[in-house]
Amino acid sequence: MDGVTVVPPVGGRVPYAGLEKARAGTVFVPAREDGTGPAVTSALAPPPENTVVVGGADPAEVDGAERPWEACPGASLSFAGTWVEELGEPYGGDETVEELAYRLYQRGARFVAGPGRRSVTDVETGFASVDRIPLAPSRRARPTRTWRVPFADVVVDTAGASAERVMETVDALLMGRTGDLRITLVGDWRRLGEGRHTTIDDPDLDPRLVREHYRCEGRVRFLEEIPERDPDVPFRLFPPVGVRPREDALERLFLICSERGHGLVVGDGGWRWERTVVFARARRAGVAESGIDALVRTYTVRDGELSEDVDLPRAEERRRLMEEASRRAAGARAAAELWERRLWALTGGRWSRLLLGRRPL
Structure with a gap:
């Protein structure tokens, strides 16, 4: 087993300390905590590039599956140690096998079934926190709840927009059917300060009203620039400012990606919905960020599919x-x-x- 680091799970979780030692060669996570399990010698061989081999899993549950990480509890995992640095430290220091597999998937890994057999004991005792897996079916059944890892990152550029336009868009998203969001309002918030200021003739009245309106909303944060894509969050949305998204807008976008296989949804006025895993795989294949849009399967929405008609003047x-x-x-x-x-x-x-x-x- 030269060049292979075996990281057996402890208490159903994969210790981060063990993964830290496996930054080179091959990482092997056996199905059983004693380090043996149903492992076979071929499962320890270096896996193909950017691939996770799931030993003992049904190929129908892994090859091309929409949620391949669900087949990983009770199975052995084999992947290149170069993934460890990219994964970073998980929440809390340890994670279940299913959580580890989900994070690998979100960063562009492809899953294939390998030889071996599944450990029934670990399948029964394994526990995956839905708090960290946004696409878990049990979470999608509770779409209005909020969790540690959100279902979607929403980025709203407030530069030059009136407070009314920003509030119309953000309030509609917060009150929609999918409340599991993290909304980032991008603007020059530092110049506002916290001291006394004028009211009627305040040149920064609009951004100041926006900040006060969402100051205590836990799902809204204020940043100066568009944040880097969070690989654990499955979707990212850029809505046009001033529109009122339908209450089921995010459900429609999710169905377009999951049922039709699209990785990008665009629409008139600036709608943009990105599927994280598709962009991760494109970057891993060496595609420049500026060229990903041309390669990703794109769906174009029409007026009225995502936003409501507003009778009141803008x-x-x-x-x-x-x-x-x-x-x-x-x-x-x-x-x-x-x-x-x-x-x-x-x-x-x-x-x-x-x-x-x-x-x-």
């Missing part, structure tokens, strides 16, 4: 109407004052006070 239109109404009111007041003075001058003041009820302005 924020800019409301503002324009208010300013126009103010100008008309000011003009009407000026005209009224002019006619009062003319009436006073024509009547010499004899009838003006009776007609107007007061002296002219």
Whole structure:
């Protein structure tokens, strides 16, 4: 077993300390904690590049499966040690075999069935935290809950947008059927400060209102730049600012990817929905970030598929109407004052006070 590091699970979990020693050669995670299990010699051979060999699994559950990590509990895993550095330290220091397999999948690994047999004992006693596997069926049955690893990262660029437009989009997402989100509002938040400030003539009134509106919302964070893609989060969304997403918008996007096999969904106005694993595999194949879109299978949504029609005028239109109404009111007041003075001058003041009820302005 030269060049092979055996990392047996302990208490149903794969110790991170054991993985740290396996940054070269091949990592082998046996099905049993005693390090033996149903392992066979061929399973210890170096696996193909970017591939995880699942020993003892049914090929139908692994090869080309939508959720291959679900076949990993009770089976042996074999993969290149170069994955360890890319995985990084898991939450809490250890993770179940299923969690480890999910994280490998999200980073672009391909799963193939290998020889061996499954350990029934570990299948029964293994435990995977749905808190860290967003695509677990038990989590999708509770879409309004929030978890440690969110189902989708939503990035909203607030630069130059009014507070009303930002709130219309973000509030609709927060109140939708899929509440398992992490929303990042990108803007120049540092310049706002925390001290006293003016109100009516505040040049930063819009971003200040947005920050106060979501200051206590745990699913919203404020960053200066678009964050790096989180490999553990299966989807990332860039919605157009100012639209009101339908309450089932994320469900529709998820179905487009899972049922039709698309890795990217785009739409008029700036809709963009990315499937993390597809982009990870493209980068692993050596495709530059700028060229991934041309290779990924893309679906284009039509108007109305993801957003609702809004009868109320948009924020800019409301503002324009208010300013126009103010100008008309000011003009009407000026005209009224002019006619009062003319009436006073024509009547010499004899009838003006009776007609107007007061002296002219």
